[in-house]
Amino acid sequence: MGKTEEEILESGENLVKKSRLFLQWGSVAALSSIGAVFVLIFIGSSLTDVRFNEILYEHLAAAIGVPLSALTALALVMALENVAGNIELETFGLKFKGASGPIIMWVICFLALVAGIKALW
Structure with missing residues (x-):
């Protein structure tokens, strides 16, 4: 059948x-x-x-810190997506769904990590 x-x-x-x-x-x-x-x-x-x-x-922060920040942001976004499902963001009147959600989340995580490196270096 x-x-x-x-x-x-x-x-x-x-x-x-x-x-x-x-x-x-x-x-x-x-x-x-x-x-x-x-x-x-x-x-x-x-x-x-x-x-x-x-x-x-x-230039240790630029040589090692920035690439590791990119990989850390990727790992965080992938872990979040596996645990919570599809990532959807809504900020300042903009809605991010589908593929744009993880991309925007990665950019936010990456910029936060780089800002932390800059603040502490």
């Missing part, structure tokens, strides 16, 4: 949830891999180049 319309919709929703989770964790794995490569290059450069160490010492 054929599937009912409810069963088809339910299986479609389950497939969408699984693919969304796969894409989210796939992006985390890709960013982690790229980050690991850059850390290895970073360590190699710091061991061999004295000028690199001087620049790193002078």
Whole structure:
């Protein structure tokens, strides 16, 4: 016998949830891999180049703090979206739904983290 319309919709929703989770964790794995490569290059450069160490010492917040803030904001938004569902914001008369909700939330988190680094540095 054929599937009912409810069963088809339910299986479609389950497939969408699984693919969304796969894409989210796939992006985390890709960013982690790229980050690991850059850390290895970073360590190699710091061991061999004295000028690199001087620049790193002078601009540590920009060299390490800003990229880590971007990854932290991404992790916060992804965790929030997994726990609470779709992110929807309404501020100053503007409504952010769909893909714009997580993007605006990421920007807010990132700017807050960078402002904290700037205030404390």
